[in-house]
Amino acid sequence: xxxxxxxxxxxxxxxxxxxxxxxxxxxxxxxxxxxxxxxxxxxxxxxxxxxxxxxxxxxxxxxxxxxxxxxxxxxxxxxxxxxxxxxxxxxxxxxxxxxxxxxxxxxxxxxxxxxxxxxxxxxxxxxxxxxxxxxxxxxxxxxxxxxxxxxxxxxxxxxxxxxxxxxxxxxxxxxxxxxxxxxxxxxxxxxxxxxxxxxxxxxxxxxxxxxxxxxxxxxxxxxxxxxxxxxxxxxxxxxxxxxxxxxxxxxxxxxxxxxxxxxxxxxxxxxxxxxxxxxxxxxxxxxxxxxxxxxxxxxxxxxxxxxxxxxxxxxxxxxxxxxxxxxxxxxxxxxxxxx
Numbered sequence: 001x002x003x004x005x006x007x008x009x010x011x012x013x014x015x016x017x018x019x020x021x022x023x024x025x026x027x028x029x030x031x032x033x034x035x036x037x038x039x040x041x042x043x044x045x046x047x048x049x050x051x052x053x054x055x056x057x058x059x060x061x062x063x064x065x066x067x068x069x070x071x072x073x074x075x076x077x078x079x080x081x082x083x084x085x086x087x088x089x090x091x092x093x094x095x096x097x098x099x100x101x102x103x104x105x106x107x108x109x110x111x112x113x114x115x116x117x118x119x120x121x122x123x124x125x126x127x128x129x130x131x132x133x134x135x136x137x138x139x140x141x142x143x144x145x146x147x148x149x150x151x152x153x154x155x156x157x158x159x160x161x162x163x164x165x166x167x168x169x170x171x172x173x174x175x176x177x178x179x180x181x182x183x184x185x186x187x188x189x190x191x192x193x194x195x196x197x198x199x200x201x202x203x204x205x206x207x208x209x210x211x212x213x214x215x216x217x218x219x220x221x222x223x224x225x226x227x228x229x230x231x232x233x234x235x236x237x238x239x240x241x242x243x244x245x246x247x248x249x250x251x252x253x254x255x256x257x258x259x260x261x262x263x264x265x266x267x268x269x270x271x272x273x274x275x276x277x278x279x280x281x282x283x284x285x286x287x288x289x290x291x292x293x294x295x296x297x298x299x300x301x302x303x304x305x306x307x308x309x310x311x312x313x314x315x316x317x318x319x320x321x322x323x324x325x326x327x328x329x330x331x332x333x334x335x336x337x338x339x
Contacts, residue, residue, distance in 0.1 A: 021062050027070060029053065029062035037064025039208035046206070065211045097213045097220070098205065101230065102237045107292035110300065119284040120293055127267040128297075132178045137262070141177055145170035148186055163313050168195055168306050175301040179294055180247040181254075181263030191302075194243060198303060201236035204229065244295045265294055 017031035030038050030053055042049060042065075050071065053061055059074040072078050099106045109121050132138055149166045172191030173184045184190065204210065209229050213219050223230045251265045257274075261267035271285045316323050 021068075024068070026062040026068055027060045028057045029064075029071075030057070032064035032066070035066060036212075037066035037068075039065055039211050042206075042208050042211070066215050095214055097217055098210060101234050103241075103288065103292040103295075105288060107289045109293045109296045116284040116289055120289055123268075123271065123285075124264065124293060124297065127261070127264050128178065131181075131261060131263055131267065138174070138178065141174055141183070145173055145186070164306065164310055165192075167309050167313075168192070168302075171305045171309070172302055175298060175305070176247070177263070178301070179264045179297050180251045181266055182247065182250050190243060194240065194298075194302070195306075197236060197240055198299065201233060201240070204233040204236070240299070241291060241295060244291055244298060247298075248290065248294065264297060265290065268293070 013034060016034055020026075020032065021028055030041060032038050033040070050073065053063070053071070054073040059072070059077060061071055061073070063069050063071055072081060094106055096106060099108065102108075107116065109117060109124055149170055152166055153161055153163075169186055169188075169191050172194070173186060173188070176182060176184055176190075207229075209219070209226055210233070213230065219226070220230050248265055251263060252269065255266055255269055257270050261270050268285065268290050272290070275283065275285055316326070
């Protein structure tokens with residue numbers, strides 16, 4: 001009888017691992033383990049893992065973390081589904097445990113679909129358009145940072161150059177100005193400090209333990225078994241939040257609600273003040289959401305732009321013909337003047 005039970009359990013596990021996607025009508029993917037899914041296969045070098053699965057299972061495949069997630073690994077399909085039909089994908093599962101560790105609740109702009117996020121996301125897009133895109137002041141900041149980068153590269157006199165260092169400083173300065181309206185020194189300590197902190201906490205955020213926590217919240221109570229993984233993560237995120245709080249305080253020193261907002265935080269503070277003066281409840285505009293949304297904009301705006309420019313540098317180094325084509329276009333449209 002015991003042998004029969006063991007055999008049935010073995011068959012059940014095999015059916016689950018190799019046929020669960022087919023049974024649920026999901027795209028094919030790597031066989032998931034019961035309870036754990038594919039989390040043990042994950043590492044911080046996600047591109048290697050995902051590209052391997054794409055080569056084996058196709059452009060669209062299912063990954064269990066430990067709940068099923070459909071991965072789209074094709075640019076055209078992403079355009080079709082997420083850009084043209086983006087609203088369909090808003091109501092996705094919230095990383096509630098991560099947001100609780102990070103901000104003390106489901107605040108911010110990047111993850112959840114709720115009334116606070118819906119309202120403040122529209123507000124963020126509108127505000128960034130007003131204070132950022134097309135702003136003469138921001139254009140000057142970008143131009144000055146670009147000149148500083150080029151000057152430093154020229155002064156290297158042919159020596160090996162770490163392009164990430166100066167690009168990070170420039171992007172950090174520009175993004176900080178958009179969010180807080182404050183100009184930083186090019187060689188400020190905040191940007192490299194945040195970049196180092198980000199490099200430390202992102203692997204913990206994207207690791208298998210954090211994925212498991214979303215399905216099994218009780219794991220935080222036995223954190224000591226995991227070398228205090230979640231406590232260490234919270235300490236890093238608290239340090240990151242402290243930087244944002246200092247930025248908000250610096251903006252508040254010169255904030256005047258009667259003036260036109262020159263940054264995202266000023267616009268948010270102005271909205272908070274308007275609600276107070278009209279006697280309306282704060283609703284979506286309160287300090288927790290300000291902190292979380294400013295943190296999202298700073299982290300995402302900084303990291304993604306730096307990585308994109310690094311990738312551009314790599315592509316230009318590896319493809320000299322693209323360099324020549326780019327230089328010819330600059331010479332034809334802008335000219336050969338040096339400013």
